[in-house]
Amino acid sequence: xxxRLLAGGSALVLAATLSACSSxxxxxxxxxxxxxxxxxxxxxxxxxxxKEFTADFAERHxxxxxxxxxxxxxxxxxxxxxxxxxxxxxxxxxxxxxxxAQYAESGGLLDLSDRKDELNGEDWLxxxxxxxxxxxxxxxxxxxxxxxxxxxRTDLFEKAGIDAESIRTRQQWIDATTELNxxxxxxxxxxxxxxxxxxxxxxxxxxxxxxxxxxxxxxALDTPEALRGMAFYEKLQALGxxxxxxxxxxxxxxxxxxxxxxAQVISTPGGANVIVEKNPxxxxxxxxxxxxxxxxDTPGAVFTGGSDLVVPAAAGHPEEAVTFIKELTxxxxxxxxxxxxxxxxxxxxxxxxxxxxxxxxxMAAGAANGHATPNTPxxxxxxxxxxxxxxxxxxxxxxxxxxxxxKASQDITRAMNAGS
Numbered sequence: 001x002x003x004r005l006l007a008g009g010s011a012l013v014l015a016a017t018l019s020a021c022s023s024x025x026x027x028x029x030x031x032x033x034x035x036x037x038x039x040x041x042x043x044x045x046x047x048x049x050x051k052e053f054t055a056d057f058a059e060r061h062x063x064x065x066x067x068x069x070x071x072x073x074x075x076x077x078x079x080x081x082x083x084x085x086x087x088x089x090x091x092x093x094x095x096x097x098x099x100x101a102q103y104a105e106s107g108g109l110l111d112l113s114d115r116k117d118e119l120n121g122e123d124w125l126x127x128x129x130x131x132x133x134x135x136x137x138x139x140x141x142x143x144x145x146x147x148x149x150x151x152x153r154t155d156l157f158e159k160a161g162i163d164a165e166s167i168r169t170r171q172q173w174i175d176a177t178t179e180l181n182x183x184x185x186x187x188x189x190x191x192x193x194x195x196x197x198x199x200x201x202x203x204x205x206x207x208x209x210x211x212x213x214x215x216x217x218x219x220a221l222d223t224p225e226a227l228r229g230m231a232f233y234e235k236l237q238a239l240g241x242x243x244x245x246x247x248x249x250x251x252x253x254x255x256x257x258x259x260x261x262x263a264q265v266i267s268t269p270g271g272a273n274v275i276v277e278k279n280p281x282x283x284x285x286x287x288x289x290x291x292x293x294x295x296x297d298t299p300g301a302v303f304t305g306g307s308d309l310v311v312p313a314a315a316g317h318p319e320e321a322v323t324f325i326k327e328l329t330x331x332x333x334x335x336x337x338x339x340x341x342x343x344x345x346x347x348x349x350x351x352x353x354x355x356x357x358x359x360x361x362x363m364a365a366g367a368a369n370g371h372a373t374p375n376t377p378x379x380x381x382x383x384x385x386x387x388x389x390x391x392x393x394x395x396x397x398x399x400x401x402x403x404x405x406x407k408a409s410q411d412i413t414r415a416m417n418a419g420s
Contacts, residue, residue, distance in 0.1 A: 003329045005020040033065040036320045037090040039080075042072050043052035044094055044144075049340045057327055064178050064320050084108030090211035090311035090410075091302065091321040094143060097131045097308050102377040104134035110311040110318055111218040113138040119326055123348045125275070127304020127370030131389050134375065139306025142346035144337060147370055148196065151257070152264045155289045156185060161344065164289050168291040168296035169203075177239045178273065180263040187258050190237045190245035193389040196303045197266050202229030203301035203371045204294050210374045210412055216378055219412030221391060230392070230401055237396060244396040254278065266291065268305075269342065269359025293369065304370030306344070378416035387411035 038398035045053070050313065054066055069090070071079070077099060082090045084103060095103060103109050112119070116138055121129070124142045132140025149174075157164050162176045181187030190197070199209055207225025210217050220226055238245075240262070242253075254271045256262060258278035272286045291300035309329065309420050311321045327333060334345040335353040344361040344367045345353055351367070371377050382388075391408035 031224070033063050034320050035043070035065045035159055035318050036092065036317050036324055038068045038092040038324060039064060039071050039090050039325045040068055040094045041076070041307065042070055043341075044296075045337065049337065050116060052336075053328065053333060057324070060327070064323065066324060078158055081106070081108075083314050084314070087314050089314040091315040093310050093312065093318050095140065095310050097128050097140065097304065097306050098373055098379070100132050100140040100155050100310060101134045101307050101375050103310065104137075104139040105377045108313055109139040109315050110315065111113040111137045111331070112138060112141060112264075112311065112322070115141075115322055119187060119322075119329060124266045125304060125306075125346055125348060125362045125367055127302075127367065128306055128308060130334070131372040131375050132310075140232040140373060141329055142347060143309050143329060144308040144334075145304050145306035145344040145363075145367050145370065146268055147304050147344065147366050148200075148266050148268055149288045149290055149359065149366055150264055150292075150358075151267045151269065152287050152289065153262070153282070153285055155285045156180060156263045157287075163394075164287055167289060167292055168202070168237065170292050170294055173292040174235065174239070176265065178417050180225060181239050184261060186240040188236065188240045188266075189242050190233075190240055190266065191242040191246055191248050191250075191253065192237060192393050193247040194266065195247075195386070195388040195392060198229060198233045198388070198392060199243060199303055199373070200291060201232045202300040205229045205232075206312050208374070210382075211381075212376070212417060213376070215366065217374065217378060217413065217416040218224055219409030219416075221388070221412070222402060222409045227391055227401055227405060230405070232395060233392070237246075245393045258282065269363060272359060288359045290366035292301060299366045299369050301369045301371050302366045304367060304372060374416070375409050376416065378418070381418055382412050383414040385411065385415050387415070 002404065032299060050068060057066055080093055080095060080103060084106060119141055119197065125145050128142035132138060132142060152164055160179050162179060167173050167176050177187035192414055202208065202225065205225040205228045207223050208220050211220045253265050253267065254274035255278055257265050258275045269288055271287060275286060276283050291302055293300040303418050310323045311318055329346055334350050337343060338345045338353045340362065342357050343349065344364045348368060351364040354364050387408045391404050394404040
């Protein structure tokens with residue numbers, strides 16, 4: 001669905017993986033054009049966008065025949081891993097930005113560091129560019145981004161006399177939420193285990209989830225900066241009735257807001273569509289603003305989800321693959337993609353392309369302070385176990401923050417270095 005924040009999936013059998021790839025004998029079209037096989041993910045592009053792009057590409061590059069295959073998110077991690085390990089990989093693959101490091105570590109990706117200038121690398125979104133790099137080399141080219149914003153009830157804000165556009169700082173956000181938290185209304189619905197939101201507050205304080213030194217990663221939730229981020233989360237979470245022991249999917253927060261008593265949630269803008277589907281009476285009553293920062297001049301830090309485009313080392317046509325990437329990530333098609341799919345463009349200078357879409361515009365504003373999870377293959381083990389969630393619940397239910405943070409940091413350290 002739109003605005004999905006990306007992650008890997010479950011395994012698929014190798015035979016199914018390879019059947020979706022082109023074989024070397026199929027690498028040339030019958031008319032002599034070079035065939036470039038591309039894997040894009042479900043809902044990365046619409047059918048209409050894909051048809052328009054491929055038609056324009058064929059006209060501009062008559063010697064290249066682009067074949068796009070849409071892949072499903074379920075099982076894509078194993079599918080890509082198997083393709084990269086074969087001699088039969090597609091030429092271009094869309095990968096979740098946090099997945100690139102693990103693919104690069106295997107040696108299965110082409111180093112594109114020397115192509116950054118021609119691919120407009122001077123102002124890529126850092127939340128896409130940074131996880132697209134590994135050990136100082138650029139393997140992933142930023143494609144599009146999505147991040148969380150505040151989705152709010154415009155009617156409840158108006159009733160309380162609050163101008164959402166004036167909420168620029170954390171303190172203003174707390175004050176407004178406190179005012180909204182009256183008369184049976186929840187000022188905000190914030191479940192206790194929304195760890196991506198916590199990560200943003202930690203980054204705002206200058207902290208991180210984990211840090212690297214001498215080739216070893218260590219959990220960093222017990223630093224003073226990270227503890228300040230958790231303290232703010234605890235303060236904000238207390239202004240609503242969100243459960244302390246579950247995340248935004250249990251129960252689905254869009255369904256909770258659809259019940260009519262919640263003034264705000266932290267969500268990707270696509271969550272507003274679900275809210276209206278569940279309660280059509282809220283049509284036209286939902287707005288968006290970037291998560292506020294510590295000061296008015298900088299929006300709150302956010303996790304930048306989204307995708308990068310990579311070229312397998314085994315790609316049969318790497319130059320044509322780069323040509324494809326250059327077109328799809330260039331000015332013209334980035335602007336068209338942003339409008340068509342309500343995504344954030346891959347470059348800060350293109351943010352104005354979504355000015356007419358309130359949700360996407362709020363995302364683009366927040367994306368200027370976008371961050372990524374620790375850029376190492378070991379982070380996947382942390383997310384699989386996710387001691388951050390347990391830590392958050394422990395603190396919100398009365399545990400000592402420093403003690404619980406130390407425990408969680410030890411668990412993160414163990415998980416990140418398990419394979420080393």
